[in-house]
């Protein structure tokens with residue numbers, strides 16, 4: 313294949329990728345569903361349309377194999393001392409904007425200052441104080457942009473654990489839409505591991521101590537069970 317055709321073919325592939333572009337619903341973000349991945353660059357970034365930064369500690373950007381829609385999501389992995397953010401900026405005119413996104417967590421602990429997960433829009437960083445294990449949970453926020461600028465949402469992980477993001481939307485709304493003081497988190501759409509499935513999967517991990525005095529599953533073992541549920545590839 314001649315190299316001169318590659319850019320055109322790549323552009324066509326992006327255009328045909330579901331969710332790669334705003335879906336004509338007013339979403340101003342590119343690839344809001346994290347479907348356009350790329351080889352890991354020198355900053356560790358793995359999505360063509362999203363930026364971010366690994367600030368410190370053990371952390372990583374990963375292409376999430378667990379998707380709310382499409383085939384992928386953004387997975388922020390945190391180890392010891394993690395601080396990592398994924399972000400996308402676009403040029404915004406003055407007005408009100410609504411950001412929505414869906415978040416998912418597995419075994420997220422607490423980091424420095426008890427920070428866990430974080431959201432930012434227009435330079436306003438806010439702790440979500442959301443950790444542990446939770447299924448897809450909607451975040452929404454309405455904020456005012458006062459002057460034309462580059463701005464956008466950012467999602468951060470400041471603790472050990474796994475933090476997925478998918479289906480991010482940034483849209484202009486009317487001045488009648490109320491501003492939010494802080495990001496609003498809804499109820500999870502579904503728990504990560506329904507009890508029935510968890511019992512079935514638990515059989516995959518025989519108890520180390522089969523005696524009747526066997527201790528209850530440790531948090532680590534529970535993590536393994538949850539990992540087996542839906543996201544083995546994400547936890548490798």
Ligand SMILES: [Ca+2]
Nearest residue numbers: 345381382384
């Ligand atoms: Ca997706």
